[in-house]
Amino acid sequence: MDTVADLGRSHIRIARPTDNLTAVVAFYRDGLGFEVLYEFAGHDGFDGVMLGRPGxxxxxxxxxxxxxxxxxxxxxxxxxxxxLPDEAEWRAAVDRMERTGCRAVxxxxxxxxxxxxxxxxxxxYRVVLQHASWPAQA
Structure with a gap:
């Protein structure tokens, strides 16, 4: 019998390279309000930053x-x-992005x-702040 991993309970890391590390970190940290969880420099030729929310x-x-x-x-x-199904939370998230100089496209x-x-x-790369619940009704 094969053991099947329950990926629904796993932690997920979404990783991608950038040529603009400082600006990208500012976008996700200042605009979206994520916290810097970990940083590294000179690791086998790579520098990196992990952003998110603890927990x-x-x-x-x-x-x-x-x-x-x-x-x-x-x-x-x-x-x-x-x-973001809550209207006030969605509006606050959009306002925060705009206060950092980001404009909706x-x-x-x-x-x-x-x-x-x-x-x-x-x-x-684009981020959508969607005023809806998941699963959303199309």
Whole structure:
């Protein structure tokens, strides 16, 4: 009998490279309110920062590799979506992004504009602050 891992209970790390580590960290820390959970420098040629909330089931990791160009997002539809069903919390999240100088951009998929606001990070990856519950009703 095979043992099957319960991935629904695992912690998830969403990791990607960047050429703009300082600006990307500021976007997610100052704009979205994430905390720096861990930082490293010069680890086998990599520098990195992990951001999130203590106790959350996920965190984001951004790395920079010496001599490597990461480039920009391959499309305008590379998204992280955060569902915020409470109107006051959603409005506060959007306001926080705007206070840091971020402006909403039109979503590639117009679905996200109906109940959300989309923001583009310094690498062209997008974050949607969606005023809805998950699972959302389409």
């Amino acid at each position: 959350a089931g996920y965190h984001l990791e951004f790395t920079r590799a010496a001599g490597h160009v990461a480039g920009r997002a391959p499309t305008a539809d590379n998204l992280l979506v955060f569902y 039109p979503a590639f998929n117009p679905y996200w504009d109906r109940q959300g606001s989309t923001f583009e990070d310094p690498d062209g």
